[in-house]
Amino acid sequence: MGKCYLVGIGPGDAANMTGAARAALEEAELICGYTRYVDLLRPLFPEKRFYTTGMTGELERCRFCLERASEGLCCALVCSGDAGVYGMAGPALELGADYPGAEIIVIPGVTAAVSGAALLGAPLGHDFCVISLSDRLTDWAVIEKRLRLAAEGDFALCLYNPASRHRPDFLRRACDVLLEHKAAETVCGLARNIAREGESVRILSLKELRDAQADMFTTVFVGASSTKKIGERMVTPRGYRT
Amino acid sequence: MGKCYLVGIGPGDAANMTGAARAALEEAELICGYTRYVDLLRPLFPEKRFYTTGMTGELERCRFCLERASEGLCCALVCSGDAGVYGMAGPALELGADYPGAEIIVIPGVTAAVSGAALLGAPLGHDFCVISLSDRLTDWAVIEKRLRLAAEGDFALCLYNPASRHRPDFLRRACDVLLEHKAAETVCGLARNIAREGESVRILSLKELRDAQADMFTTVFVGASSTKKIGERMVTPRGYRT
Numbered sequence: 416m417g418k419c420y421l422v423g424i425g426p427g428d429a430a431n432m433t434g435a436a437r438a439a440l441e442e443a444e445l446i447c448g449y450t451r452y453v454d455l456l457r458p459l460f461p462e463k464r465f466y467t468t469g470m471t472g473e474l475e476r477c478r479f480c481l482e483r484a485s486e487g488l489c490c491a492l493v494c495s496g497d498a499g500v501y502g503m504a505g506p507a508l509e510l511g512a513d514y515p516g517a518e519i520i521v522i523p524g525v526t527a528a529v530s531g532a533a534l535l536g537a538p539l540g541h542d543f544c545v546i547s548l549s550d551r552l553t554d555w556a557v558i559e560k561r562l563r564l565a566a567e568g569d570f571a572l573c574l575y576n577p578a579s580r581h582r583p584d585f586l587r588r589a590c591d592v593l594l595e596h597k598a599a600e601t602v603c604g605l606a607r608n609i610a611r612e613g614e615s616v617r618i619l620s621l622k623e624l625r626d627a628q629a630d631m632f633t634t635v636f637v638g639a640s641s642t643k644k645i646g647e648r649m650v651t652p653r654g655y656r657t
Numbered sequence: 658m659g660k661c662y663l664v665g666i667g668p669g670d671a672a673n674m675t676g677a678a679r680a681a682l683e684e685a686e687l688i689c690g691y692t693r694y695v696d697l698l699r700p701l702f703p704e705k706r707f708y709t710t711g712m713t714g715e716l717e718r719c720r721f722c723l724e725r726a727s728e729g730l731c732c733a734l735v736c737s738g739d740a741g742v743y744g745m746a747g748p749a750l751e752l753g754a755d756y757p758g759a760e761i762i763v764i765p766g767v768t769a770a771v772s773g774a775a776l777l778g779a780p781l782g783h784d785f786c787v788i789s790l791s792d793r794l795t796d797w798a799v800i801e802k803r804l805r806l807a808a809e810g811d812f813a814l815c816l817y818n819p820a821s822r823h824r825p826d827f828l829r830r831a832c833d834v835l836l837e838h839k840a841a842e843t844v845c846g847l848a849r850n851i852a853r854e855g856e857s858v859r860i861l862s863l864k865e866l867r868d869a870q871a872d873m874f875t876t877v878f879v880g881a882s883s884t885k886k887i888g889e890r891m892v893t894p895r896g897y898r899t
Contacts, residue, residue: 537763
């Protein structure tokens with residue numbers, strides 16, 4: 416029986432990793448993950464064994480990690496942000512049924528909704544929805560329905576995977592759905608390359624967001640009707656002042 | 658001009674604090690916060706100055722902190738979990754307009770949606786909504802509407818503030834709304850006293866959740882239709898296996 420840690424390392428740099436995440440990586444004899452994220456860790460743990468796969472190799476590295484753990488090796492499968500939010504915790508727990516010798520332990524991390532929000536101010540200060548615009552594993556009809564209901568409920572929104580090479584117009588399509596229920600002047604925000612080189616934020620209206628550029632390293636925030644721009648920050652009040 | 662850090666310290670113990678949060682607290686000359694959370698930090702920073710207020714003293718300690726920062730003192734206002742999610746980042750940024758001498762910097766942390774999810778498995782592995790059941794600052798009609806729309810959209814849900822002494826039946830009322838659109842057998846979870854003494858989790862059906870006990874140290878998770886119980890874990894698949 417070996418441990419298989421599912422470790423959220425937070426955004427970009429090591430400063431946003433928790434003490435528990437660091438301890439799990441220190442304990443692990445083998446660290447598995449997507450090449451790009453593991454490369455962030457190599458300098459911190461120069462003595463470790465690493466196993467990396469590319470963007471679409473999720474299940475392969477997950478199985479590899481569970482297999483080694485069930486053989487008794489202490490393993491860590493790393494995810495950017497948090498392992499539970501569109502991360503590998505779900506797939507690992509599903510596959511884990513085939514590896515009773517692997518003890519799966521999820522170590523929480525700072526997901527992009529939270530780290531991007533901190534950069535922008537407090538866009539998620541009241542009730543909010545998190546929706547991925549990726550249709551790789553979800554039908555667009557489901558995504559659109561959820562966007563519409565979230566807008567109808569006047570939730571603040573955080574959108575993951577707003578665009579990729581294969582779906583350059585998804586953010587525009589999402590904005591068109593949101594504009595049916597949200598005002599064109601709704602305060603929105605973009606957080607790019609959070610805690611990495613080229614980190615930047617931008618505050619803009621929903622109308623402007625419709626035409627904004629986003630990529631897979633962008634996290635998008637759409638305000639509720641109460642969301643305000645205060646100086647250069649985006650704030651969704653919880654209501655303390657009213 | 659002094660810094661005013663808004664620091665999310667994560668759940669309960671220091672292990673879930675990020676490196677950046679710890680660095681901000683080390684830099685701060687004065688640490689402000691709710692008595693209970695500051696007490697967790699005193700042993701880590703025995704030499705610091707502290708300023709604490711009770712549960713409803715949010716605005717008072719926020720003003721105190723901003724005032725000291727605008728006088729040039731480096732201050733940290735601490736929040737349990739993340740400062741942006743139902744935390745003090747919003748109020749501080751709103752009040753901050755009155756204290757141009759205070760430079761507000763938000764340091765993200767592991768919010769209860771993420772830490773509770775990790776304990777339970779991966780209940781938030783796909784699109785989800787975060788809703789507070791507290792009607793202290795929000796009308797129940799708004800809460801109910803959001804619950805209804807979240808259920809209609811088949812989101813997974815994380816509910817903050819599910820109950821308190823003054824509203825012992827709010828979780829039951831919320832479940833009754835959710836049961837209009839979600840099946841009685843929907844997989845749900847409770848995470849109590851996350852990363853603190855008495856930490857526990859429980860997986861149960863929505864029907865059972867309706868009659869479950871919750872308090873202000875409980876975070877509630879309600880699954881989507883795809884959410885499964887796998888062993889003793891609650892998992893909302895992202896769809897990798899389909």
